[in-house]
Amino acid sequence: MTSTLRCLAEQGAAGASIRRIAAAAGVSTGLINHHYAHLEDLVAEAYDHLATRVLRDILAGVAEAGGDPRQRLTAFFTVSFSAAVLDPDYLSAWLVFWSMIRHSEAMKTVHTRTNEEYRRSLGDLLADLIRDRQPARTPDLRLAAAGLSALLDGLWLAWCLNPQGLTAQEGVAICEDWVEAHLR
Template sequence: MKIKKFDRYEPDERKSLLISSALRCLISEGYSGLSVRKITKEANVSQGLVNHHFGSVYNLIAQTYNVISTDFLQSVKEQIQISTGSAAEKLDIFFRENFSEEALDPDLLKAWLVFWSLIRDSKEMEDTYNRVNNETLSLLEELLTNISVEEKLSIDNISMATQSLMALLDGLWVRETLFDNKRKSENKESYDALTIARSWLKGYRAEIF
């Protein structure tokens, strides 16, 4: 009987490998990739390592979502921190990164659909989503508050403005990833996401909130 050989890694390496493998499976197969067998085969490790390191495949997927979201948010924060521009220019950094070519990779949409579908069924996924969402809202609210101070705007409800912007950005991201550039260019009345986000800021400056 031939015994299957698995690659040997240190614990942290195995966890990172499983996260990367989980993401590749979700990107290539969507919800069908949510399989311990497929993920561990992709990583070339034994199936028992998923429970050993994460407790369940749902915890693994939650951690995968956490890594992607946290890495993106941390990258944006670092760019904003080193920027010497105005608060509005710092918000524009967020806009540009949110709609960068890497962020709008259509292959990632399959993975995100799995992430979102698990929020109502997985406590780990719900907790991770809420934490990342709140951190993002806090960053946007801070930037909008700073714009108000710098430009002496009279904004009655910063919180509602922040929620409005977050909803807009989420919707634009989905729209941009669903339709390729060719299909968007065929619609003469279509505007790119960055233009729409910047137009929202013009409305904010007009003190509509």
């Protein structure tokens, strides 16, 4: 998957090919064609691999944060803006993935499943925080998770396009402020 991600980051969707990915991986095109009927299937698996890895890393950080709901949500944000997640090559690959979702059923399927897992994780953390805080108004968790997910996606995109325009700490602070404002 690393070679696929690297080719996508360097060449974009238009420049990625089975031949280039095979050369980057040091394998034959026949080997890749044996396992993947279409380039789209290989790219969809790379998307699944990356999205699953990122969420796994984020949730590992959440687990390490202990039982306090606020600290767990902060850990989610902190790992979301870690160097591993903000890797420019991975973010470039994300842009390619997102650009393919509208035109590829395989990509749409992976996106729908992984995005639902991501939002569900955010929703669970928000639900824990709401139970802990017992605010006067209980927000719609589905909408809150969707809004927070969209905020994170937008911040990642902004960082990808201009890494000097936003620090990781500022990204975390923006998310923290959003949660506090949303719970008021």
